[in-house]
C-alpha cells in the first residue's frame with residue numbers, strides 16, 4: 001500500500017516536471033520551425049526551379065541581380081549599357097512571345113521543334129534575354145543561362161519591393177511591409193494613447209465608484225471581443241466613412257487600419273495605465289495636496305510622472321498588439337504592398353501579408369518560405385517590445401495576460 | 403485672537419466616530435503637542451486644519467474649524483489657498499521622485515510662480531531654514547530619494563516652508579528617524595516657532611516636553627486635557643493624563 | 653490661467669474624451685447587436701448555410717468552433733495546470749524556472765498569426781496531420797497555454813503561505829500539499845483562467861487559417877483528422893470573400909453578434925464562478 005502510494009507520488013511529480021518542460025520548450029519549437037522554414041528562402045535563387053533565364057552567348061554582361069532582371073522584364077531597363085554591356089536595346093523573350101516570331105501554332109508544337117526554335121532565337125539576336133521552362137532547354141544551347149544569385153538576409157529586409165508573383169524572378173523585399181506595419185501601428189498608438197490616458201485619469205480621479213463598477217467590466221468585455229469582429233465593424237462602418245469623408249475611390253487605407261487598431265488597443269492602454277496611476281502612493285498625493293496643489297496639478301505633476309513607466313508599458317503593449325494584429329488589419333487596410341506614402345493610401349502589414357498570401361501560394365514554393373521569413377521579422381519585433389516591457393515593469397505584464 | 407481654533411468638532415468615518423465634541427484654541431507662534439494612545443484621533447484632528455481628511459469620501463464633520471478666525475469648512479472656502487497657508491510634514495518622509503531643487507520648488511511652481519531668481523532664492527532660504535542647506539548645496543540636482551531618511555524629512559520641511567505658510571502641521575515627524583536626526587528636527591521646531599504656529603503630533607513624551615508650549619491629551623476621540631506643557635507633565639488635572647505621560651499605559 | 657480654471661478645463665476635457673471613448677466602444681457592440689439581433693433566430697443557429705451562404709444558418713461553424721474549444725483546452729488545460737503547479741510549487745528557484753517563465757511570457761506576447769505559421773509547419777506538414785481539428789486544436793492549445801500557466805501560478809502564489817507550511821508540517825508530500833491544501837483555495841482563479849481561455853479560443857482566426865478552417869463544409873466532422881468550419885473564419889469569409897458580400901451581410905452580422913455573445917457569456921460566467929466559489933474559499 002505504502003509502496004503503491006510512493007510510486008504514484010513519483011509518477012505525478014514526474015508528470016508535472018514533464019509538463020513544465022514542454023511549456024518551456026514550446027517557444028523554442030516555434031523559433032526553430034519559424035527560422036528553419038524561413039532559411040529556405042536564402043539558400044536558393046529566387047526563381048522557380050523549372051524556369052531558365054538566358055541571354056545570347058555574345059552578350060558579355062555579368063550575371064545580373066534579381067531586381068535587375070525584374071526591371072528588364074518590366075521595361076524599366078531598356079538598354080544593355082545599364083548593366084555594363086555593349087550599348088544595345090534589350091530585346092525581351094517570353095515563351096508566349098514565340099507567336100511574334102513564328103506562326104500562331106508554333107507554341108503548341110512538339111517540344112523538339114520548340115527547342116530548335118528557342119535555340120535559333122538566341123543564336124540570331126545578340127540583344128535577346130528570355131525565359132522558358134527548363135524542359136524546353138535545347139540540347140546544345142546557343143545562349144548563355146544566367147545564374148540568379150541567392151537572396152541574402154539584408155537584401156530581404158532592406159528590399160523596397162514585394163512582388164512575390166513577378167515573372168521570371170520573384171521579388172521579396174520586406175521593407176514596404178515592415179514600414180507598413182510600423183506606420184499603421186504607430187499611428188494607432190498615437191491616437192489611442194492620449195484617449196486611453198484620458199479615460200484612465202477619469203477612472204482614477206474623476207469617476208465615482210459606481211461609474212467604475214460599470215466601466216471596468218465593460219472594458220474587460222471589449223478587450224475580449226475577437227479581432228475579426230472589430231475587423232468586420234471596420235469594414236462596414238469605418239471604411240465607408242473614410243471613403244465618404246475624403247472622397248476616395250476606396251476607403252481601405254492606412255487611416256482606417258490605424259483607427260481600428262487604436263480602438264482595439266484602447267482597452268489594453270486604459271487598464272494598464274489606470275492601474276499604474278492608481279498605484280501612486282497615497283503619501284505622494286498627500287504631500288502634493290498639502291502644498292496647495294489642485295487635483296489636476298497633483299495628477300499632472302505627481303501621479304503621471306510616478307506612473308510614467310506603467311503608461312509607457314501600456315503604450316508598448318498596445319503597440320505590440322497592434323503590430324501583431326492580423327485579421328482586422330487585413331480587412332480594412334486595402335493590402336497594397338508598397339512603401340506607405342500617406343494615411344489615405346492602402347498599405348499591407350506583415351501579418352496581413354502572411355494571412356492573405358499563404359492561401360495563394362503553392363506549398364514548398366519560395367513564396368511560403370518568404371512568408372515564414374516575414375513571420376520571423378514579426379516575431380523578433382514583438383519579442384523585443386515584450387522583453388523591454390518585461391524589463392521595465394515585470395509585474396504589469398503578468399497582470400495583463402490574465 | 404487665536405491662530406487656530408476648533409469648536410465642538412465631531413467627526414465620523416462612516417459609522418465610526420473618530421473625534422468627539424472637541425474644542426481647542428492655539429495661539430500664534432506657539433508649539434502645541436498632541437499626544438495620546440494610538441488610534442485616539444490625533445492625526446485626524448491635525449488634518450482638520452488643512453482639510454486633508456477631505457480626501458476620504460466617507461468623512462462627515464460637524465462643528466467649526468477656524469484658521470485666522472475664518473471658518474475653513476465654509477462652502478466658499480478656498481482649500482488650495484488654505485493648504486498653502488497651512489503647511490504639513492508627514493510621519494514618513496515623502497519626497498517626490500524628483501531632484502532636491504524641484505522638490506522644494508514644487509509648491510512655488512504649482513502656485514504659479516515663474517520668476518527663476520525668486521524660486522532659487524526661496525529654495526535656498528527654505529533649505530537653510532530646514533538646516534539642510536549645508537548638506538546639499540553642492541548638488542541640488544541630485545535625486546531627493548538618494549538623501550538619508552533624516553535629510554529627506556528635513557527636505558520635506560523645507561518643501562513645506564517654501565510656500566511661506568504661517569502654520570506648520572507635523573504628524574509624528576521624527577518617529578521614522580534615528581535619534582540624531584530626530585534631535586536635529588526638534589531643534590528645528592524650536593527655531594521655527596519664532597515665525598510659525600506649529601502643531602506636532604508625537605508619541606515621544608520627552609519630545610513633547612522639550613519642544614512644545616502647550617500639550618493636548620487625546621483619548622478615544624475625546625480631548626481629555628489641554629494645558630501648558632509644564633502643567634500637563636507635572637500636575638495634570640486628570641488621572642488618565644497622569645497615567646499616560648508617566649507611561650503607565652500605552 | 654488660474655489653477656482652478658485650468659482644473660475645470662482639464663477635467664471637462666477628460667470627461668468629454670472619456671464619454672467619447674465609451675460611446676465609440678459601446679456603439680461597436682450596440683451596432684452589431686442592433687443589426688445582428690434580427691438574424692439571430694433558431695434556424696440561424698441550427699441551419700446549414702444555403703444559397704451561396706446568403707441564407708440559412710451557421711450550424712457547421714458553431715460545431716467546428718465547439719470542437720476547437722474542446723480540443724484545444726483538453727490539451728492546454730492539463731498541461732498548463734501542471735506547468736503552473738511546477739513553476740509555483742516544484743521548481744527550485746533556478747535557471748530552469750526562470751527559463752520557463754521567460755518562455756511563457758514571450759509566448760503570451762507572440763502575435764497569433766505566428767502560431768498559425770508554426771502550427772502549419774509542425775502539425776499540418778511535419779507531423780502530417782493535414783488541415784484538421786487535431787492540428788487546429790494543438791495550435792490553439794499552445795496559444796492559450798500561457799494564460800493557464802499564469803493564472804495557475806499566480807493563484808497558487810496568492811494562497812496564504814501559512815497553509816502551505818502547515819501542510820508540510822503535517823508530513824504531507826509536495827503533491828499532497830498541492831492537491832489537498834492549495835488547489836481548492838486556488839480554484840476560483842484557475843477556473844477563471846480556464847474561462848478566459850475558452851473565450852479567447854472561440855474568437856481566434858489567424859491561428860486556424862492554415863491549420864483547420866474550411867471555407868465551406870456543410871457537414872459534421874467524423875474524426876479529429878477532419879477539417880471544420882469555424883465561427884471567426886466564417887465571419888471573415890462572409891464579410892470579404894463571399895460570392896456577394898452585400899448579400900451575405902445579414903449572415904455576417906448574426907455571426908459577429910454570436911461571437912460577442914460567446915465572450916460575454918464567458919465573462920459573466922467568470923464573475924459568477926468567482927462569486928460562488930469565494931463563498932466557500934475565503935481563507936486567503
Ligand SMILES: Nc1ncnc2c1ncn2[C@@H]1O[C@H](COP(=O)(O)OP(=O)(O)OP(=O)(O)O)[C@@H](O)[C@H]1O
Nearest residue numbers: 415416418420439440441442443444445446447458
Ligand atoms: N480614512 C479613515 N476611514 C475610516 N476610519 C479612519 C480613517 N482614518 C482614521 N480612521 C479611524 O479614526 C481613528 C483615529 O485615527 P487617527 O489616525 O487619527 O489616530 P492617531 O491618534 O493618529 O493614531 P496613531 O498614533 O496610531 O497615528 C482610528 O480609530 C482610525 O481607525
Ligand SMILES: [Mg+2]
Nearest residue numbers: 444445446573
Ligand atoms: Mg497618527
